[in-house]
């Protein structure tokens with residue numbers, strides 16, 4: 001009898017169908033009792049030789065059986081409705097929460113573990129709520145009433161029934177803690193195995209290339225064996241639990257039968273009373289037996305409940321406390337003013353759990369960063385690897401908060417906007433492209449569902465991918481494989497660029513968005529893109545400096561600080577990091593750049 005607060009909270013989503021399911025279950029239990037009474041009367045009639053009484057009694061039994069079948073069908077339907085409601089609402093809440101937590105959470109949690117919680121965990125909660133809970137209510141309510149009925153027939157029978165019922169209900173509670181622990185271990189192992197499998201499948205090309213497939217297979221086999229052990233350990237406890245319940249049920253029924261016989265031979269009960277006593281004693285244990293069965297169905301829900309609760313209560317890295325509903329449609333200026341940021345805990349502004357920290361906790365990723373990306377212009381950010389370019393973009397889209405200083409868009413601090421408004425106003429294309437198993441056109445229209453075909457083509461042309469789309473078997477109606485697997489890396493990136501161009505966002509951020517495009521095309525695509533994005537404020541981080549030399553302004557970052565700001569020619573003239581980076585690029589060391 002395990003009650004988990006998280007599961008009870010989930011049950012509130014389906015209060016009405018659950019009440020109906022429980023009421024119908026009570027109706028089913030009532031039919032067993034009526035059947036027991038009718039059978040007792042029938043047996044008594046047979047014993048007395050009153051065969052004439054049998055037809056109506058047996059007809060009654062038949063009617064009760066039919067009624068039970070009907071009630072059982074309704075009950076299952078109500079329970080399924082309750083379960084479906086719980087599943088849908090819980091998954092909705094989890095998905096909303098995952099959206100709130102953002103990608104920062106998904107970098108710390110493993111995708112396979114989140115999948116297990118969302119799919120298998122929620123299925124377990126359904127079984128717990130729709131099957132176990134109604135049965136639990138019935139088990140708590142019915143046996144005490146039946147004991148009263150038994151006491152009225154033959155009080156001595158309680159001597160066998162009460163201890164057996166207490167043992168059946170309370171005995172397994174001794175194992176609850178152990179069972180809970182084993183359940184959690186089992187769930188953790190299950191989640192871990194799911195995450196390992198997903199990771200191995202997604203990383204199969206890399207594993208193959210590295211010749212690591214056999215090693216990975218061995219690791220997965222070890223994980224599978226660990227899951228097997230965890231399952232057996234859990235089952236062992238569970239079987240002790242079930243065994244104890246069965247023992248108490250069988251023992252109690254036998255004790256009740258013996259006491260019923262004793263009271264019949266001593267003349268304390270008539271034939272009808274004796275038969276009734278025997279049948280009622282058996283009915284006392286029916287809910288207990290059914291509860292044990294439903295427990296096994298709902299057990300997964302109890303194991304997953306902690307993980308579900310933790311996910312629902314997790315705090316996002318940044319809080320969505322802003323109230324500005326949208327970025328203006330005109331291109332805004334973006335300003336970084338004295339921004340410090342460090343990864344890790346402590347320090348910084350206290351607006352959420354993942355703040356930039358003070359320098360006492362280690363090196364800052366950004367320190368005193370100040371510059372302006374002017375409205376409607378293109379600003380490039382360059383610097384060696386680890387200089388802080390991606391961190392800067394993460395602060396702009398509020399995936400983290402500055403420890404000191406501020407980032408403003410159109411004069412308002414980024415925290416003043418709602419997260420949805422801020423992110424809708426900034427179209428980001430990064431190195432990692434998300435494409436979905438859908439047509440090319442559907443993938444493009446994610447950014448703007450109402451875009452017409454002409455707009456799709458214009459965006460695709462600007463991103464340098466139109467000709468390749470047109471050459472696909474069904475052109476824009478070609479279905480892409482999962483994650484765009486049927487395209488090359490460069491094609492995927494250019495599709496993502498076309499998608500960003502389609503969006504109405506007044507700010508366009510290209511974070512190494514052309515890294516998979518060959519060098520010859522990169523500069524041309526970047527130029528055409530920026531032409532197409534004309535009128536928007538563009539921030540560009542690019543690996544190869546040829547791609548950003550035409551930017552209106554170039555901000556040079558080095559070790560988290562702004563080293564210089566200027567045009568390509570100005571920066572070349574002044575020497576420094578930029579000139580060194582360009583020189584390195586020209587001597588074939590371009591990969592060190594940006």
Ligand SMILES: Nc1ncnc2c1ncn2[C@@H]1O[C@H](COP(=O)(O)OP(=O)(O)OP(=O)(O)O)[C@@H](O)[C@H]1O
Pocket residue numbers: 343344365383384385386387388389390391392594
């Ligand atoms: N999630 C993180 N946790 C801890 N440190 C991080 C994290 N992300 C980045 N860093 C550190 O912050 C610093 C700046 O990283 P950032 O990714 O912003 O650099 P970058 O200029 O974009 O580098 P690259 O050109 O290689 O992508 C680096 O020292 C990096 O190791």
